[in-house]
Amino acid sequence: MSMDPVETFRIEAAELLEQVEQGLLDLTHRLTDKDLVDAVFRGLHTLKGSGAMFGFDDLAAFTHHCETAFDRVRKGEVPATVELVSAVLSARDHMRSLVEDEVTQTHRDAGAGLLADLRRAVESAQGKSSAPAPVDPAPVAATQDAPAPAAQAGWKLWFSLPANAMTNGSNPLALLAELGELGEMHVEADTSSVPPLDGLKPADLYVAWTVTLRTDQPRSAIDDVFIFVMDDMQLRIESLSAETEPRAPAEEIVAEAPSIAASADAPAAPSSIAPRAAAEPVAGSGDAKHGKSSESVRVPAERLDELMDRVGELVIAQSRLSQLASASTDLQLRSVSEEIERLSGELRDTMMVLRMVPVATLFGRFRRLVHDLARETGKAIELVTEGESTEVDKTVIERLADPLVHLVRNSIDHGLELPADREAAGKPRTGQIRLSARQAGGEVIINITDDGRGIDRERVRAKAVASGLLEADQQVGDHELLQFIFHPGFSTAQKVTNLSGRGVGMDVVKRTIESLRGTIDLTSTPGKGSEISLRIPLTVAIIDGLLVRVGDGRYVIPLAAVEECLELSLEDDLRSRGRSFISLRDKLVPFLRLRELFRTGTKPDPHQKIVVISTGSERVGLVVDQIIGDHQTVIKSMSKLHAAVNTFSGATILGDGTVALILDVGHLVAAGQQQEAQLRAAG
Structure with a gap:
């Protein structure tokens, strides 16, 4: 099925507009860079020509004026200024609406206003040029x-x-x-x-x-x-x-x-x-051009999703075949089963790579956000990005976009100080927001760091007491205190602004991260700044899991969260009742008896096992009856009827056709930590 030519133009126009925006943002820091000016001009020129070709006459006419302005900059008649670049950035947003939306009179009126701003910026830039306009080289x-x-x-x-x-x-x-x-x-x-x-x-x-x-x-x-x-x-x-x-x-x-x-x-x-x-x-x-284009093919994302579903079904069918072959004495059947297992594994790995995209596609959009917020707040802000080549599943990238926008806005509004305040505190006038990404095993770790004022613990505590989340004389650790920020409706802003202050967002951020089977952690040093760390699985479709048995049921624990496995004898189990703690390398780790949590109604096995899982710095043990082994898990979403069951994040089909539930690591760790706090308070 061929793609609609107009839709193809819209996709290519979006890429062109992205290139123009990145060029303009670079230009704000290097106003005399002729290569950047040429690159922006070429992007505008291409967009104008392509728009006219596909019937986007309003887009072509509007872009022509922006192209003309940059042509004057390119020829040296007008110097590039921050005001001129900002005017073209605003015009670029209007071009995007002309590409995506049906053009109305409102669009044309808005375009006229933007062109007036652009003319004023050009005239102002021309007025700032003290020397005569240089001759075109x-x-x-x-x-x-x-x-x-x-x-x-x-x-x-x-x-x-x-x-x-x-x-x-x-x-x-x-x-x-x-x-x-x-x-x-x-x-x-x-x-x-x-x-x-x-x-x-x-x-x-x-x-x-x-x-x-x-x-x-x-x-x-x-x-x-x-x-x-x-x-x-x-x-x-x-x-x-x-x-x-x-x-x-x-x-x-x-x-x-x-x-x-x-x-x-x-x-x-x-x-x-x-x-x-x-x-x-x-x-x-x-x-040569044909050969070059054959190296890269544009495929709709929906087709990749469909293919991923088919690969998932194949992995399940292969697992069932392996189980049947292992119980059979037919050597040919075993040989075919092993070959299919190898091929399906290679197909799965290839499919995972196809879905991977670099986080640069996510980080790139924050340059414009930081640029706009700097102008809106009057703060001097530098954005630094690291690890942009780190690759993550495209679905994860899409779902991380909104949470990261909120976290960056919060860091700028609550964290960074005004230039005068930073100078008074002995800091550089320009504040820094750092976005970094790195891969660690089956996870990607994304950090958002600022060098601002840090989080005021007293204000957080006062807000928590006023909201009824904390008793006035109740003592809590620093980590637990900072976690109140993720409570619904919680905000320490002294006034409501366009950026923050309504208490909406941080709880949604945490829920979104947890829905990706990820975790969010917050650290802050007063006067030095704050760091928010996100740990996200590389993919949300297929994971490696540890298959365990609790009573008569089988469950899957995401392998990336498993630290180690220990044996819990019946004597140790009886001795630890009422405490639910184990000593692990001189540290007490709380544990949960899944048999009691799931109310299996069965007696414990003589030699139970403890699976120690972690999310960031928090650890908890899960008591299971048997560890069966590693299992390649194709995740199936829970139905809406089970939306309130927080203990499980999904389900998978085992080789024998039965269903195993996938444990929600974040929820279980939180439950274990809550149990620890209750036992400490009681003790």
């Missing part, structure tokens, strides 16, 4: 290779596009029309490469063009026309004056496309250009 370079503009009659050029150009969205007629806007133009089409009818492919392009352009525009103006197809095309440009004054081959003006090297042996004189010979490298260029 491109025409100066052209005068070294060509006669002075007064004596120049124009340009003669020959160009051809790759065979798949129209399939990829390039329109040669639009390029010719844009050239025609530069001056008087005469066009000759070269059709010598068109094959016989039986060999003609309707979607391929076989025509090349020779253009005589009478204009006083510099060569850079012609480069601008071909700016977003330059890398794939064949282009030769010569001054018309060269027809009367022969030049040395070294002075020939040739586009910087890599493919031009293939035609470097062609004679320099325009009259001797052999279109047929030049067309051959073009075909090769087109083939």
Whole structure:
């Protein structure tokens, strides 16, 4: 099933807008970087051309004004300023709405207001330039290779596009029309490469063009026309004056496309250009482009999800086959079972890699967020990212986006001080937000760190007492005190702002992280800053689990959370009743008897086992009757009827067709810690 061309444009436009935004954000720190200015201009130019081609006329018209503004910056007529970059950033948001939404009069009115802001920013930037506008270096370079503009009659050029150009969205007629806007133009089409009818492919392009352009525009103006197809095309440009004054081959003006090297042996004189010979490298260029595009295929995410479901079913079926084969004496059946087990394992691993995306796709969006919040709050903020190449399941990335936005906003609002306050505290005026990611086993650890004022414990305690969560004279540890921040409706903000203060969010963040089978931990040092650490499984579809038996039921514990296994004899079990603590390397670790928690009604096995699990710094032991072994677990979601059962995060199907419930590690650790607090209070 082919994708709608308009939808394809929207996807590509979103990528272009993302590139433009990143370029603009980089430009705010390096206003004189010409490469960045050129990159933003190319993005806007491509978006305008593609938008017009697919019928997004409002987008093309609006983008044209932004492109014009950046063209003036590119030519040195106007310096880049923070205000100008911010105006184009706002315009970029409007472009996104023009791509995604149906255009209304409200959109047009908003666009007019943004263009007015853009004009003011350009005028202000021009006013700040104390020296006269610098001369465009491109025409100066052209005068070294060509006669002075007064004596120049124009340009003669020959160009051809790759065979798949129209399939990829390039329109040669639009390029010719844009050239025609530069001056008087005469066009000759070269059709010598068109094959016989039986060999003609309707979607391929076989025509090349020779253009005589009478204009006083510099060569850079012609480069601008071909700016977003330059890398794939064949282009030769010569001054018309060269027809009367022969030049040395070294002075020939040739586009910087890599493919031009293939035609470097062609004679320099325009009259001797052999279109047929030049067309051959073009075909090769087109083939290379086809080969390059075949390396990367755009696949809808829904198809990956469907494929993941099928792989999960295959893993379950393979597990059942292995169990049947192990009970059989048929050697051929065992051989086939082992082969299928190997193949399904490789398929599963390949599928997991397909779903992995780097966290850079997640971290990248925070540059704009920090930029906007810095302007809104008046704070100087630096965003530092680390470990952007760390890969996580795409579903995890999607579900982490909103929680991370809230955490970053909280760090900026509650953590970072105003520049004057930071100077008074002996800190740099610019506060720092650090986002880092690293992989640890089957988990990815994401840290959000700030160097702000830290969390005021007294304010947290006062709010907890006022909310009835804590008695006025009750003593709690530092970790337990900070955990109140994740309680619904809890906020220490002294006033409600656009950023925070309504007590909505941190509890939702914690629930979202826990729904991913992850954990969230908070540490803070007064006057130094705070750090929030998220531990998230790399994938939410298939996990390695430890299969255990409690009574007559079997359960799966996520293997990433398991620290170690110990034996609990019947004597130790009887001796520890009323305490529920074990001594583990000189530290007391609380444990839960799952047999009692699940009310199995069965007697304990003579030699019970304790599985020690952890989430961050918190540990708890789970008493089980038997440890069966490792199990590749395909997670099935619980039904809505079981939404209130917090002990389990899902279910899986075992090899014999029975169901095993997957334990929710975060909930069990919290229950164990709560039990420990109660026993300590009673003691």
